[in-house]
Amino acid sequence: MAGMATGRTAVGKKTRMQRSEEVRDTLFQAAAEVVGEYGYIDASITRITQRANLAQGTFYNYFASRQEIFDELLPVLGAKMLAHIRQQAGGAKTFLEKEELSFRAFFSFLKRMPYFLRILNEAEIFAPKAHRQHFRNITAGYLRFLQNARKNGEIAALTDEALEPLVYMLIASRGYLALRYTDENGVVNLPEEAVTVYLQLLGDGLTQRAPKG
Amino acid sequence: MAGMATGRTAVGKKTRMQRSEEVRDTLFQAAAEVVGEYGYIDASITRITQRANLAQGTFYNYFASRQEIFDELLPVLGAKMLAHIRQQAGGAKTFLEKEELSFRAFFSFLKRMPYFLRILNEAEIFAPKAHRQHFRNITAGYLRFLQNARKNGEIAALTDEALEPLVYMLIASRGYLALRYTDENGVVNLPEEAVTVYLQLLGDGLTQRAPKG
Amino acid sequence: MAGMATGRTAVGKKTRMQRSEEVRDTLFQAAAEVVGEYGYIDASITRITQRANLAQGTFYNYFASRQEIFDELLPVLGAKMLAHIRQQAGGAKTFLEKEELSFRAFFSFLKRMPYFLRILNEAEIFAPKAHRQHFRNITAGYLRFLQNARKNGEIAALTDEALEPLVYMLIASRGYLALRYTDENGVVNLPEEAVTVYLQLLGDGLTQRAPKG
Amino acid sequence: MAGMATGRTAVGKKTRMQRSEEVRDTLFQAAAEVVGEYGYIDASITRITQRANLAQGTFYNYFASRQEIFDELLPVLGAKMLAHIRQQAGGAKTFLEKEELSFRAFFSFLKRMPYFLRILNEAEIFAPKAHRQHFRNITAGYLRFLQNARKNGEIAALTDEALEPLVYMLIASRGYLALRYTDENGVVNLPEEAVTVYLQLLGDGLTQRAPKG
DNA sequence: AATGAATGAGGATTCATTCAT
DNA sequence: TATGAATGAATCCTCATTCAT
Numbered sequence: 001m002a003g004m005a006t007g008r009t010a011v012g013k014k015t016r017m018q019r020s021e022e023v024r025d026t027l028f029q030a031a032a033e034v035v036g037e038y039g040y041i042d043a044s045i046t047r048i049t050q051r052a053n054l055a056q057g058t059f060y061n062y063f064a065s066r067q068e069i070f071d072e073l074l075p076v077l078g079a080k081m082l083a084h085i086r087q088q089a090g091g092a093k094t095f096l097e098k099e100e101l102s103f104r105a106f107f108s109f110l111k112r113m114p115y116f117l118r119i120l121n122e123a124e125i126f127a128p129k130a131h132r133q134h135f136r137n138i139t140a141g142y143l144r145f146l147q148n149a150r151k152n153g154e155i156a157a158l159t160d161e162a163l164e165p166l167v168y169m170l171i172a173s174r175g176y177l178a179l180r181y182t183d184e185n186g187v188v189n190l191p192e193e194a195v196t197v198y199l200q201l202l203g204d205g206l207t208q209r210a211p212k213g
Numbered sequence: 214m215a216g217m218a219t220g221r222t223a224v225g226k227k228t229r230m231q232r233s234e235e236v237r238d239t240l241f242q243a244a245a246e247v248v249g250e251y252g253y254i255d256a257s258i259t260r261i262t263q264r265a266n267l268a269q270g271t272f273y274n275y276f277a278s279r280q281e282i283f284d285e286l287l288p289v290l291g292a293k294m295l296a297h298i299r300q301q302a303g304g305a306k307t308f309l310e311k312e313e314l315s316f317r318a319f320f321s322f323l324k325r326m327p328y329f330l331r332i333l334n335e336a337e338i339f340a341p342k343a344h345r346q347h348f349r350n351i352t353a354g355y356l357r358f359l360q361n362a363r364k365n366g367e368i369a370a371l372t373d374e375a376l377e378p379l380v381y382m383l384i385a386s387r388g389y390l391a392l393r394y395t396d397e398n399g400v401v402n403l404p405e406e407a408v409t410v411y412l413q414l415l416g417d418g419l420t421q422r423a424p425k426g
Numbered sequence: 427m428a429g430m431a432t433g434r435t436a437v438g439k440k441t442r443m444q445r446s447e448e449v450r451d452t453l454f455q456a457a458a459e460v461v462g463e464y465g466y467i468d469a470s471i472t473r474i475t476q477r478a479n480l481a482q483g484t485f486y487n488y489f490a491s492r493q494e495i496f497d498e499l500l501p502v503l504g505a506k507m508l509a510h511i512r513q514q515a516g517g518a519k520t521f522l523e524k525e526e527l528s529f530r531a532f533f534s535f536l537k538r539m540p541y542f543l544r545i546l547n548e549a550e551i552f553a554p555k556a557h558r559q560h561f562r563n564i565t566a567g568y569l570r571f572l573q574n575a576r577k578n579g580e581i582a583a584l585t586d587e588a589l590e591p592l593v594y595m596l597i598a599s600r601g602y603l604a605l606r607y608t609d610e611n612g613v614v615n616l617p618e619e620a621v622t623v624y625l626q627l628l629g630d631g632l633t634q635r636a637p638k639g
Numbered sequence: 640m641a642g643m644a645t646g647r648t649a650v651g652k653k654t655r656m657q658r659s660e661e662v663r664d665t666l667f668q669a670a671a672e673v674v675g676e677y678g679y680i681d682a683s684i685t686r687i688t689q690r691a692n693l694a695q696g697t698f699y700n701y702f703a704s705r706q707e708i709f710d711e712l713l714p715v716l717g718a719k720m721l722a723h724i725r726q727q728a729g730g731a732k733t734f735l736e737k738e739e740l741s742f743r744a745f746f747s748f749l750k751r752m753p754y755f756l757r758i759l760n761e762a763e764i765f766a767p768k769a770h771r772q773h774f775r776n777i778t779a780g781y782l783r784f785l786q787n788a789r790k791n792g793e794i795a796a797l798t799d800e801a802l803e804p805l806v807y808m809l810i811a812s813r814g815y816l817a818l819r820y821t822d823e824n825g826v827v828n829l830p831e832e833a834v835t836v837y838l839q840l841l842g843d844g845l846t847q848r849a850p851k852g
Numbered sequence: 853a854a855t856g857a858a859t860g861a862g863g864a865t866t867c868a869t870t871c872a873t
Numbered sequence: 874t875a876t877g878a879a880t881g882a883a884t885c886c887t888c889a890t891t892c893a894t
Contacts, residue, residue: 044862046864057867057879057882058878058879060865060867065865125252156413161406162410165393169385169410172382172386172389172390193374197371197375201379201415202418257887259889269856269857271855442856472883480859481859484857485886547763551678587832594816595836595837598811599812602807602814603804619798620801623801626797627808629844630795630844693875693876694877695869705868855894857893858890861889863886865885866883870880871877873876
């Protein structure tokens with residue numbers, strides 16, 4: 001039995017379910033690209049299915065409506081983003097190290113998935129439910145991370161009420177920086193200084209004269 | 214006074230140009246409200262002119278297209294925002310004082326103009342040119358302000374290349390906090406802790422143990 | 427003032443409202459014809475507006491939806507039918523006379539408005555609300571007429587509970603006969619014998635041997 | 640018995656043809672139910688095959704098109720109706736007796752096959768050929784019956800030209816009464832008065848003062 | 853300048869039918 | 874023969890924009 005391709009029958013023939021999964025993925029990928037390139041508004045079913053090399057009607061064998069695929073875009077890709085960040089920041093020891101790694105990881109993810117940023121940003125308008133959910137995910141995790149750092153004495157003893165706005169500020173920073181340093185081709189190019197100043201803010205703030213000893 | 218083109222003629226009668234300006238303003242104000250309430254997508258010409266108590270066709274006597282009025286929304290209102298912030302933060306002496314005042318001023322502006330936030334946020338998608346221009350305005354001024362503070366030794370000696378991303382991070386923070394603390398009725402309600410933590414980031418950062426002496 | 431065309435301004439110019447009414451009528455008439463020829467199912471907006479020599483979009487300036495105009499067809503034309511029948515049967519004295527005249531009037535109306543029969547029949551399926559209302563109108567009037575004839579001793583002393591099914595049977599007869607004697611071009615041609623036998627049923631029934639004296 | 644094409648092979652195994660017949664029947668029955676419940680318009684292939692617990696494609700192994708099964712519905716079920724009526728009215732002696740029995744039989748058939756009425760009525764629109772054929776069947780038989788009664792002197796000596804419209808009127812009466820007295824659940828409930836008045840029309844008509852002696 | 857009706861391009865969606873497995 | 878995915882034609886409806894009055 002060794003070497004038998006999982007889910008395949010006999011020799012190289014795919015099962016119907018596999019084929020079906022593949023087509024669905026093709027549509028999903030096409031939608032992600034089209035939304036990334038043209039925005040949700042101009043991501044018509046025509047465009048999506050053309051990109052996927054399928055007939056318009058085929059779309060509706062896999063998604064109940066245009067909105068349905070829109071609502072699925074962010075959750076799926078957002079999870080990938082989180083996975084990527086976790087993987088990249090996994091080895092970090094200190095708070096600042098972890099911050100740096102996950103900060104950088106966000107941008108390296110955008111490099112790999114240039115269309116993600118637009119999907120993320122426009123989701124607030126075109127897939128608000130998905131967007132809210134995504135933010136809840138992100139912020140909840142981030143909040144726990146900060147609470148931990150606080151417990152360990154790695155950051156100042158801020159109340160939970162202060163931590164939450166802090167989370168929003170940090171996420172906001174990433175988002176706007178990504179926007180700012182993405183060129184017209186959708187390629188992000190973050191200057192190293194952005195990392196430095198982000199970490200400085202987190203570290204010693206702006207007004208200190210001398211580094212902490 | 215007779216024959217004077219601008220101003221009023223004799224007794225309370227408005228000149229043609231004044232009348233025209235008024236109608237244009239009415240449309241502009243209507244558009245701002247409608248976009249604020251329904252978003253650009255659902256800000257149809259029908260809705261805008263209805264709100265302005267005018268006929269659909271009248272719109273095109275004042276604006277060449279729907280996009281044109283969309284493109285005008287942010288520049289005009291953004292200027293108002295800047296004026297408000299400058300006026301509020303005018304008396305501040307130190308860097309942090311000025312930051313606090315203008316930070317608060319942003320939110321007090323939103324209280325007065327609840328529809329501004331949506332206009333601002335969605336402009337990125339629906340009036341990208343205006344959005345870019347608005348950001349250039351904002352960031353340029355902010356940058357000068359930070360350069361000044363740097364010259365005065367009020368903040369760390371960061372390079373210009375670091376200052377620019379910093380500007381984006383600070384503006385981003387305001388934007389996301391506004392979004393986060395705006396309720397479903399469009400009313401913003403910023404917790405005091407948000408101000409505190411914003412200023413702490415700017416001041417001493419997160420990781421310090423003891424306040425600077 | 428004599429001779430002044432009502433609703434017209436000055437010389438031959440129509441007011442906007444008049445134009446509007448006319449266009450609406452044109453659409454209504456087009457819809458009636460198209461439904462009469464092709465049935466509701468194939469009465470697409472395209473067909474209706476083409477027949478009216480108008481653009482598709484114009485339709486929606488006058489009717490909120492396709493269903494809306496469908497729902498209006500029967501009430502309007504049904505009222506015309508009733509008016510025609512009343513006018514034709516007005517002079518009748520006796521019960522049977524009135525029956526004969528209105529029976530004939532139904533068919534003469536169909537001659538004038540060949541598309542009415544299909545509109546009426548298919549309305550049961552495609553405009554059920556309008557159809558129910560139409561039937562309530564028709565049957566209510568018919569019932570009162572029979573009650574009157576009963577009071578005057580012109581027909582047998584049937585209970586109200588018997589009168590109602592009777593009404594349905596009489597209306598049914600007209601409807602099916604119309605269907606039966608309408609050719610493929612939509613032209614109705616009722617044989618005189620149909621009138622005779624209808625009246626005989628009402629009069630003496632079928633099983634009598636000799637006419638009543 | 641081995642090798643016999645029709646019937647069953649040996650032990651309970653069905654022949655291919657039997658199996659095939661069964662599937663076809665399943666589809667037919669499913670279609671009848673679905674049309675009865677939702678009407679022809681909403682009797683999609685999806686619905687029909689789902690009701691039959693078969694895949695969509697299977698449908699086309701047994702029927703060339705959706706229209707084909709629609710065209711088959713009324714002939715098959717109409718024959719059942721006729722059989723039922725004949726069986727119920729078989730024992731009747733006189734004309735009026737037979738009329739009463741078959742009149743009642745029509746309604747008892749509807750009680751057993753609630754979906755028949757809708758199939759019958761809507762067939763005029765959605766399966767016009769079948770509908771015409773069905774009517775030819777029905778009316779031809781009815782006509783012979785009336786001609787017989789005429790020959791026997793049981794009814795008035797009407798010409799054939801008068802008999803035909805009469806047939807339509809009688810059938811029409813049943814149809815409309817069924818419609819009128821069917822509730823929203825598709826259950827028919829004919830008041831006894833309807834029978835009475837139907838028979839009175841046939842018997843002595845409406846205008847007689849005293850019953851025939 | 854104000855009006856509001858006319859226009860028609862464009863897009864989502866449905867569903868009978870085909871077809872490869 | 875059964876399956877169910879793929880197809881694409883067809884249709885309703887929206888709305889920015891134009892234009893005659």
